[in-house]
Every structure is written in C-alpha cells, then in structure tokens.
Amino acid sequence: MQHPAATPDIDRAATRRPGATPELSVIIPTFNEAGNVRAITQALESALSGIRFELVFVDDDSTDGTRDILAELADTRGNLRVIHRVGRRGLATAVTEGMLSTTAPYLAVIDADLQHDERVLPDMLALLTSGEADLVVGSRYTAGGGIGDWDANRARVSTAATRLARLITSADLTDPMSGFFAISRPAFYSAVRDLSGQGYKILLDIAASAKQPLRIRELPYQFRTRQAGESKLDTLIIWEYLLLLVDKIIGHIVPARFLSFMFIGGLGVFVHMAVLGSLVALGEPSFLWAQALATLTAMVFNFFVNNMLTYRDRRLRGFIGLSRGLLTFVLACSVGAIANVGIADYLFDDALYNWFSAGLAGIAVGVVWNYAATSVFTWRAR
Template identity: 75%
Template sequence: MRAGDVVGASGIELSVIVPTFNERDNVRAITQAIEETLSGIRFEIVFVDDDSTDGTRDILAELAMRKGHVRVLHRIGRRGLSTAVTEGMLSTVSPYIAVIDADLQHDERVLPEMLALLRKEEADVVIGSRYVDGGSTGEWEKSRVRVSSTATRLAKLIASTEISDPMSGFFAITRPALYSAVRDLSGQGYKVLLDLIASAPRPLRIKEVPYTFRSRTAGESKLDAMIVWEYLLLLVDKLVGHVVPARFLSFMFIGGLGVFVHMAVLGVMVALGHPRFLWAQAVATGVAMVFNFFVNNTLTYRDRRLKGLIPVARGLLTFMLVCSVGAIANVGIAGYLYKSFEYVWWAAALAGILMGVVWNYAATSVFTWRTR
C-alpha cells in the first residue's frame, strides 16, 4: 500500500512534528508560520514537549484548546530530541510526516515542496538541505561549518544513500518508510534523520530541497559540547550496536579513564609517602568511583541524567555500592580461574575485569540510572 492511499478519518494528510524544550517565545510564531504556509492542506501540528520549565507547556495548552489542528504530547522523566520526534511521529496516523524545529531556524515555506515530492512518489524522504545548490548555512561561524562538515563525512560510515545533509533536522517522510525503520532506531542524540536512514532495511529514496538556515531570534540554543559525544554514540550504535550496545562501550571507555585517575591519585600519595599503601589504594579507588559516576552521569546516561542534590547523592551511593560488589566479583572470579583452571594470570585477570564491568553496567542501569 502506498503512503498516499490512506488518509485518516480526520482527513489529515500531513502531520508536522515540532519538538520543544523551553521555547516559550517561539511556539506561537512557529504555529502561525506553519498555518500560513500550509493553507489549503489538511494538516496537524504535534508539539512534543520535554517538560519545559519556562511556561512553554502553558502556551501549548492554550494553542491546543483554541486550534483543533494543534496537539501536545507532554513527556515527563525522559528527554532527547530523537526519542521526542519518534514518539511524535508514532502518535499520528497521516500518510506523510514532517519534522521541523520550534526555533524558526528551519524555513517552513519549503514544506509544501516537500509534501509535493512525497505525493508524486518521487521519494520516501525529502530533506531540507543547507548544502545543495540554493541552500545555505546562513550566518554560521566558520568553526560550526567545519564541525558540521566533519560530521557529514562521518555520516557516510552508516548512511546507505549519498546525501549532502544527513545532519539536517528538517525533513518529511512517508509512513511506510517510517515504519520500515522505526523498530531499529537507536534513539541516540539529536540526529533522528540519520538514524532513520541508517536503520531502514533497504536504501530509502531521498530527495533534497534547498533552504537557508536562519539565525535564532528568541530562546536559547540547545547545542552544547555533549552533542558531539551523542553523535559519536549514534555512529557506534549503528556500526556495532547489534553486537555490543553503544551505552556499554561508553561505560567501558569511561571505566578505562577511571583507571588512569586511580593510578594518578595513588601515584601521588605513594610519592608523598602518606598515607600507607592500603589506605592510599582505598582513597584512590574512591576517587576513581566518584569520577566514573559523574562522567557517566554526564555522558553515558545523559538522557537519564540525575539532577539535584538528593538524586545525585543517592545515585553516587548506589553506584559506589554496586561497583564495590563488582570489585569483589572481579577479584573472586579472577582468583578462582587462576587457581582452579590454571589460567595464565593475565587471562584470569581479564576475565575478572570483564565480569566486573558487566555487573557494574547492568546493576547501575537498574539501581542508579533506572528508567523512570
């Protein structure tokens, strides 16, 4: 069945997904802009709000009360652009779905052209591109252009189709194309378009239309240094996630950094000659655990990040308790293998370390960063 063969009982042809977090000063403007652009088209706007704290939700509720084509999904206890967009798309029944940011930086006037290409069955996905002829990154600084260019080249590692702007957050897709990929999405980071393209079982037919990226005029940008880390996790997940979860690899990597922290602290105390080695080892272990907790809280579990004094203190306590059990398991298993099965020392040690890491990862996922 083709995407355009079925229009829901509501008569909606196009659902426009708009993820929001603290966009109070933009949501009315983006609503009006979409309404003006899609005049004559049967459409709805679905705002997916990640529990904004600036009054955005109140404005969205007021818009939804007044306008029958505006809906709001309010998410509590989870955050992230990719999962917000995915939930928004899955809440619709229209044959065509578009995704656009709330900050007015994407050019909503391109939406009718995107829809027309989908209607003609010339593409499964139509991307608003800053890099095809006629497109532009606007007033971006050179450093941001370089970062975007590098990320685009890296995207080729997992994208099955040659496209100029796989990092775009502005696109339209048919429902069959969405359903073909949605169950294999990683949900990592901000680049849901790239996730969709890489998760599709067959190469999607893609068209790109140019647009000029606008400067933000209200609200604050959500981009920060962690975006790079989340993007790398997405690449890792699509490359090896079917074998080893990207989150587990992140946990292991940070654990490796913790070893260096441990050795640095221990080395300083041994060099100073105080306290005695046993106590120095205990202090170094504690420092490394604290380091691992806070870095994992920032990177590995960014989407479940603990905030506030009480949640962070409780999380740190459970993390240290779990890792203490993991350390005991590490030593016990290594010793058992070494003595009982005559493993060479390094193989026994590695087996113990691996078991400890697996325990720490599994247990902290349940007790420290459990999904709410």
C-alpha cells in the same frame, strides 16, 4: 531487491485514503522554547494553509513555561497536541515518539526555533503525495541552500560530521545532518524498529536503518537565525553523534552505551592510579587507605562522567537526584569489585588459568555487572 513500497507491510495506497485523519503531522520537539512556540505555530499555520495538518509538540519537561503556552494554543485549536515527556530527553527519541503518536500518512520534523524555513513544507508534501519520494530533506548544502551566519568552526564541524555519515549510510544526501525533513509513514515504519535513538540526528538514523534504500529528494533552504531562547547544541553533541555512528556500525554486536561505559571506566583507571601515586608519594595515609581513597575517587569520577556522557538522555539532576545516583553507583560498583576479585582468585586457583587470563576474566565480570546494575538502579529508564 524489493523497494520498500513493495514489501508486504508497506502499502503505499494506505497513504492516500481519504478521511478525517490529518494528511500531514508536523512533529516539533521542544525544551525551553517559550519564546518561540507561538511564532512557530503561526508560521506553520500560514505555510500550511489549505492542507489538512496537525501539530504535535513533544516537550522534554521544559522549565520555562513552554507547556503553559502550548496549552493556551491547544485550547483554541483542534489540531495541536502536546506530548509531555518526564525523566528522559533527546531529540531523536522525542521525534520518534511524536511520529508514533499519530496516524497521519505523512510526517514532517521541524525545530521550534524558526531556523528552518517552514515555507518549504508544502513542496515537501507534494513530492511525497505524488509518489516521487519516500523522504524529502530540507538541505543547507544543495544548490540554493545556505548555512546562514554560522561561524567557520561550526561550518567545519558540520562538514566533518557529514563526511563521517558515509560510514553508516550510502543514501544520496548532501545534508544528512539536517533536522528538517518529511517522510511517508511506510518509509518511517521501514526504519523505526532499528532506530538507535542516540543523539539528535534522527534523519541520519532513519536513512541508515531503513530496510531498503529510500527514494530521497532534497529541497534547498536558507538556515535562519534563532529567534528567541538559547541553542541546545553544545560540545557534548559531538559525543552523542559519535555514539550514533558506533551504534549503527557495531550496535547489533555490542551496545554503544556499553562501549561508552567501558571507555569511561578506562579513564577511571588513570584517575585511580594518579590519586594512588600521589598519596603514596606523600607517605600518608597508609597504602590500604590510599587505595581505598583512590578507588572512591575513581568511582565518583566515573559516575559524573557517565552521567554527562553515557546517560545524557537520562541525566540525573539536582542535589537529591545526584546524591541518590552516586550512592547507588558506588554500591553497585563495590559489588562489581568484589565479584572481580572473587572470580579472578577462583580462576587463578585453577591450574588452567594463569594470572593474566584470570585477571581479565575478573575485569570482564566486574564491568558487565557494573553496567547492568547501574543501568537498572542508577540510570533506570522511566
């Protein structure tokens, strides 16, 4: 098997050509990090002294003045840029866009909250420039590393997630969940076209997407306490991680987002039946109206849960955004319901189909329509 460095589109010599281009581009995704961006900029400047580098902040439309501070910093520095993203969020896609925006031969990723030890970056770069590695990971679990003041529950979740990572990659990593790493541009290019963009574990996505196994080294670091602001991690991060795993396993056959949409639709069936059963038990209103109310309730349930989980990166917010989204969702799903019934009835009239197969066909048509239509009209990518 060819190593990535030997493939026609990956030229390792290209990573060593001299010129004005920064040798290292550090990608820093941000969302409401006004209290940290000055400190991380100063820390990186100190750690990377003597290295030709640039800082690329990728901001997901912060609302706390982060970009104003970054503008001030950029005004006095020629090596600091800001990418402002509107209408989409997610660490994985932010990092990918940041990496694609630069031509530096070496790329690094670090959080803005100062929890990663920026002093490890020169050693990471040295391993890349010497040709000893394609990917260098800051690890909390290799000898000398540590998880800081994590509580037992967070440590258990991280350990479980690390074990699950083995489902999609055989890369020799003690910390595949790390968000602190450096990579050569050829190695990044070998994976970029197959990245899922799901969730926030971009390192795992890269390791699982590379065309050939990457040469990986890990360097220990002690995970530090957030300096300012609030953590962006919540329980829904677990869902995003599961979607990443699903996408890497069967995403080439069925999109993970579609499976999430189907799963939530299944939950909506239970909601529908619970509401319908309750109204029938009460004896009011009539069955027709009870069915209509149950259907509407299920649609509203499906909309809000999909908005929270399936389309987390395109989540609709605010009264106007949610109202418009709910209206388009209900209209699209109403058309899907009509298609469901029409297709099932047409097939059932054909002697070749019994009620079961006709019903399944109608459901399949309805689900595909609902997913496609709501992706375009409700949660359209911007």
